[in-house]
Amino acid sequence: MSGNLPNPPQPPASGADLVQKSMNELRLTDENTTTNTTSSTNRQAYSSQQSQQNNNEIFEGRLVEGDLKQGNTMLSTVSSGAGRQVFNYSTDRIVGNGSFGVVFQATCLETGETVAIKKVLQDKRFKNRELQIMKQVDHPNIVKLKHCFYSYPDKEETYLHLVLEYVPDTVYRISKHYAKNNQRMPNLFVKMYTYQMCRALGAIHKQGICHRDIKPQNLLVNTETHQLKLCDFGSAKVLVKDEPNIAYICSRYYRAPELIFGATDYSSAIDVWSVGCVLAELLLGQPLFPGESGVDQLVEIIKVLGTPTREEIHAMNPNYTDFKFPSIKAHPWTKIFSKRMPPDAVDLVSKLLQYAPNKRLTAIQAMTHPFF
Template identity: 60%
Template sequence: MSGRPRTTSFAEGNKQPLNPPLGGMKISSDRSGKDGSKVTTVVATPGQGPDRPQEVSYTDTKVIGNGSFGVVYQAKLCETNELVAIKKVLQDKRFKNRELQIMRKLEHCNIVKLKYFFYSSGDKPPDVPCNMSIFLATQQKDEVYLNLVLEYIPETVYKVARHYSKSKQTIPISFIKLYMYQLFRSLAYIHSMGICHRDIKPQNLLLDPETGILKLCDFGSAKHLVKGELNVSYICSRYYRAPELIFGAIDYTTRIDVWSAGCVLAELLLGQPIFPGDSGVDQLVEIIKVLGTPTKDQIKEMNPNYTEFKFPQIKSHPWQQVFRARTPPEAIELVARLLEYTPSVRITPLEACAHPFFNELREPGTRLPSGNEFPPLFNFTGHELSIQPSLNNILIPLGMQSNQNQAEGGPTQDSSASGAGATLDHAADNPALTNASGSAVA
């Protein structure tokens, strides 16, 4: 699957000087633990709250991912034995890192938590194999790396969907509702703060198989959108790229995330990407095959500066014919509300949460196909309830509304409505997957 090139997350002229200077540099105090494993101690700053650097020790470090953005490690915190992911990216010392700035502002149950961050120097050999010429070209003593210490979550929606696809099955509709509801809830939260993720895709949706909780991750492309401030249009992985981006818009809104979420929902329902374009232009062709040719007014809404209107006139394909016959009509209707050419016509993430497709989640006693309870879904904070108050009567199940009214600062969910200790039988290495879900596949 192709995506846009990535270097660092302080592109597009985010030229704020890094002040104070790089604090929290890594302490070179590697030592051996009681079991002989290497223990690294760093001076790290907590992800949230005041800047109070503290020593943090971790061990059992191993590479679990890498790309143009940097390297991701898994490690274990010595004090708590908690597994964490450490994302290491090259830091331009002249500027603040946008990903770090954004993640320090975020605190939500459906967003991966930034536990700590620290800086390290680049005068050591690379952490992944490379030849000497690459090493000499990239590893200079004055280079500095930012390390984001994040909570570790083992699975992704992408891995789960691929597992079902290989088994020639579709994900049970209950799981789709659970995953998408939590995604929309996370989007409602960041959009209310003016933050656009700009890379919504199954690979960036983390899943905890023990609890069923979904968390949005990878804010390396995220940006606080300001009206009148221009942005790059070549953003977001291709299959999930909103049409206004393909038309070259540079003054887009957070509704590009809504389009991407619609593509994810459609993919989970279909078992494959809905718009699998081979290039930027082909991506638009795939969209037109389903939505039909956009009108001049729709193109103007997507990008007022776009003047080339030479497109073959193709009629839209009925949504009912795009999906399998047994696909719930509420799911199809929601996809149609999300995948609109005109950005302002797309529903908001919170309106998506309130959509009838998710009514089953709000019914008392509803459980997953395995019989397990859902994780907490209605523990709305006061901030969340202030985003679109007119939706609150729908978002909060009737039996819980009195509890929400009595809560102060951060309403909590009645544990009888939906517990947090559920177990989803869809871990990639779990042989019970097919048995647990086979009867639920429509």
């Protein structure tokens, strides 16, 4: 974030130094920030039986000709119950990229509609988990999947293309705008964005889906209406009780502490922690826990929440048995935020950012908080 805003108050340096020294001795999860959503840990085994589509407007198709690149026009054909439809897309510019692939802003030449097309390298042995989940979700605060198709640049590669509604801005860019101008985001916007974020999560959590990468960059916003839409389900997964999951998930600043402790049997409460981090960032104008590594992330959390108790560590990961933590007291939330901050906003942050996952509010419970 911009350096124009003052840093939130921190506990005494001696305490932080103690935490940092101790963290170096612990066995904690510490990997790169970017999640590779095409890895085998993020795909479901391919089933010979096709999944049933619950949205008749979503069509799977095959690319007739061309390959999706910036600045070209491509033709795709998709099949539906009503027959075949042909769509020509003119790719205008790249709006996002990463280990997952690339996202283009494109125009459908038949309708003139602007869309976003996410191009992902596909392993033929697996179904794409993101595609399966996007077919299941239909909500005003979740980006809509229009249809999808495949391309084959050569015999060895297959690319999946997700055609999504285009939303022009993100909470990240809006927040950066205010920080750059040494301003705080208006409380009304903070309320609207946070409420809609919780609303989207409430819907997917009810279906057993955990997003696993909540961050300002994945919160799209129409700046004319301020409608928010959750996007990028490349890390999302249907969580099944007692079925192990990878601990390295979620972008670092927004990563729940149980993930840092290596928990594999976590719940959708990891998304709620991320919501608390996003809310705090919107209120402060900068990330609350700007860790430089997985271990340092825990240092930043302990600076604010204090040392977790044995009970809290057990709630995060029952299999974690190292307790080499110095005793650091929690830093009062009222000192993290300015005195002008609405007390209800600070209270909501404190109820979302709890060490014990079962002590955090759920997304639905958060929507009933007095802050809104």
